[in-house]
Amino acid sequence: MRWLEKYKSKIKTAEEAVSLIKSGQRVYVHPGCAMPEILVDKMCERYKELENVEVVHILTVGNSRYVEPEYEGHFRHNALFIGKNVRKAVQEGRADFTPIFLSEIPRLFHRGKLPLDVALIHVSPPDEHGFCSFGVGVECTKPATEVAKTIIAQVNPNMPRTLGDCFIHVDKFTACVEADVPIKELPQVDLDISPQEADVYKKIGEYIANLIEDESTLQLGIGAIPDAVLTFLHGKKNLGLHTEMFSDGVVQLVEEGIITNEKKTLHPGKIISSFVLGTRTLFDFIDDNPRIEFHPSHYVNDPFVIAKNNKMIAINSALQVDLTGQVCADSIGTKFFSGYGGQLDFIRGASRSEGGKPIIALSSTAKNDTISRIATQLAAGAGVTTSRGDVHYVVTEYGVADLYGRCVQERVKALIGIAHPDFREELEEYALKQKFLPVKV
Ligand code: COA
Numbered sequence: 019m020r021w022l023e024k025y026k027s028k029i030k031t032a033e034e035a036v037s038l039i040k041s042g043q044r045v046y047v048h049p050g051c052a053m054p055e056i057l058v059d060k061m062c063e064r065y066k067e068l069e070n071v072e073v074v075h076i077l078t079v080g081n082s083r084y085v086e087p088e089y090e091g092h093f094r095h096n097a098l099f100i101g102k103n104v105r106k107a108v109q110e111g112r113a114d115f116t117p118i119f120l121s122e123i124p125r126l127f128h129r130g131k132l133p134l135d136v137a138l139i140h141v142s143p144p145d146e147h148g149f150c151s152f153g154v155g156v157e158c159t160k161p162a163t164e165v166a167k168t169i170i171a172q173v174n175p176n177m178p179r180t181l182g183d184c185f186i187h188v189d190k191f192t193a194c195v196e197a198d199v200p201i202k203e204l205p206q207v208d209l210d211i212s213p214q215e216a217d218v219y220k221k222i223g224e225y226i227a228n229l230i231e232d233e234s235t236l237q238l239g240i241g242a243i244p245d246a247v248l249t250f251l252h253g254k255k256n257l258g259l260h261t262e263m264f265s266d267g268v269v270q271l272v273e274e275g276i277i278t279n280e281k282k283t284l285h286p287g288k289i290i291s292s293f294v295l296g297t298r299t300l301f302d303f304i305d306d307n308p309r310i311e312f313h314p315s316h317y318v319n320d321p322f323v324i325a326k327n328n329k330m331i332a333i334n335s336a337l338q339v340d341l342t343g344q345v346c347a348d349s350i351g352t353k354f355f356s357g358y359g360g361q362l363d364f365i366r367g368a369s370r371s372e373g374g375k376p377i378i379a380l381s382s383t384a385k386n387d388t389i390s391r392i393a394t395q396l397a398a399g400a401g402v403t404t405s406r407g408d409v410h411y412v413v414t415e416y417g418v419a420d421l422y423g424r425c426v427q428e429r430v431k432a433l434i435g436i437a438h439p440d441f442r443e444e445l446e447e448y449a450l451k452q453k454f455l456p457v458k459v
Pocket of ligand 1: 238239240242243262334335336337338346347348350355356357358359360361384385389390391403
C-alpha cells in the first residue's frame with residue numbers, strides 16, 4: 019500500500035510537527051470536541067519563537083492558552099464564533115471576533131477572504147484506503163483543509179469514524195502525530211441548573227413540543243434550551259434531524275424509535291449534521307453509524323438545502339428580544355458573547371420549508387429575575403442576529419408569541435404576553451409612549 023509508506027514517513031513528534039508553523043501565519047484549529055489539544059499545546063509552548071500568529075476557529079472545547087495575556091504579540095485569536103474559553107479575551111480586546119454565518123465560513127476560505135496557512139486537525143486513523151474521518155466534526159474543517167497550505171493531523175484511535183462527506187486522505191497531510199488520548203467531552207449543561215431554572219426549561223420545552231408535529235425534521239441550536247427540548251419529545255413519532263450540531267440527548271430518542279428520519283423529504287433515513295458536542299456515549303453512537311451523515315457547514319447550513327426538509331423546525335436561543343421582534347443572540351450590549359453560528363441559516367431555511375417553523379426560545383428573565391429578556395429595546399450596542407423580518411415564533415416559559423406577518427401592535431401585545439409578569443407594566447408603558455400601542459391592553 020503506497021499510501022501507508024507515505025503516511026508512515028509523515029509521522030512526527032508533536033514538537034516536530036508544529037515546528038512547521040511560522041511567524042505571521044494564520045492557523046486554523048479543528049473546533050468543538052475535536053480540538054487537537056496536543057498540537058495546540060505544543061504550538062503554545064513555542065510562543066517565544068513565534069510572533070503574530072493568528073489562531074482562527076469557531077467554538078472549541080478545552081484549553082485556549084493562546085488567548086492568555088502572556089501570549090500577546092505571539093498569538094492573536096480571531097473567533098468565528100466566541101466560545102466560553104475565549105470570551106473574556108475577546109471582551110478585553112486581546113482577541114478578535116469576525117461576525118459571520120456558519121454557512122458562509124467555508125466560502126471565506128475558498129474565496130481567499132481568509133487564506134489559511136496551516137490547519138491543525140484531529141482525525142480517526144486511516145482506513146484500508148488511506149482515508150481518515152474528521153470524526154466529531156467536519157463543519158468548516160474539511161473546507162479549511164481544502165485551502166490550507168500545511169495540514170498537521172493529530173491521528174487518534176479514539177476519534178469516531180463518522181460517515182458522510184467527512185474524510186481526508188493521508189496524502190493531504192504535511193505531517194501527522196499519532197496520539198491515543200481521550201476526545202474532549204462537553205457534558206450536558208442541565209447538570210448544574212437550579213430547580214427554578216429546570217422548571218423554566220420544562221415549561222419552554224413543553225411549549226416547543228406542542229409546536230412540533232409528528233414527522234417534523236429538527237435543528238437544535240446551541241445553549242441550554244435547545245438541549246432541554248429533547249427531553250419533551252418522547253411522545254412524538256418519526257422525527258428527523260437536519261442540524262449543524264447535536265448532543266447526547268439525541269441518542270436516547272434514536273434508541274427509543276422517536277427519531278427515525280424515515281419521513282424526511284431530504285436524505286430520508288439519515289441524521290444530517292456537521293458536528294456533535296457531548297460525551298463518549300455520543301461519540302460511540304456516531305462511530306461508524308450508517309444512520310448519520312456528516313457534511314460541511316456550507317451544505318448542512320445552506321438555507322436552500324434546509325428548506326428542502328418539509329416541516330423543518332429550527333430551535334435556537336437568544337439573549338434578548340425587543341418588542342418589535344428583533345433577536346439578539348451574540349452580544350450583551352457592546353460585549354460580544356457568541357456569534358451568529360447557524361441561527362439565521364436555520365431560521366431562513368425553516369421559514370421557506372413547507373410546514374416549517376423557526377423558533378426562538380429563551381427564558382423571560384436573566385440574572386435572578388432582575389433583567390427582562392423581552393426588552394423595550396435591545397441593549398445599546400447589541401447586535402441583531404435574527405431581524406424582525408425573519409422572526410416567527412418566540413417562546414418563553416409564559417407561552418408562545420407568533421410574530422410572523424404580524425404588525426408592530428400585534429407583536430408588542432404578543433411579546434408582552436410572554437414576558438415575565440413583573441416587567442409587563444414597564445413594557446406596556448414604553449409601548450404606549452412610543453405609539454406602538456394606541457391604548458393599554
Ligand atoms: N442581559 C444580561 N445578561 C444576560 C441576558 C441579558 N439580556 N441574557 C442572558 N444573560 C446572561 C445569563 O444570565 C447567563 O449568565 P451566567 O452565565 O452568568 O448565568 C449568560 O448570559 C448566558 O445566558 P444563557 O441563557 O444561559 O445562555 P445559553 O447558554 O442558554 O445560550 C445563547 C444562549 C443565545 C448565548 C446561545 O444560544 C448562542 O450563543 N446563540 C448564538 C446564535 C445561535 O443560536 N446559533 C445557532 C447554533 S450555533
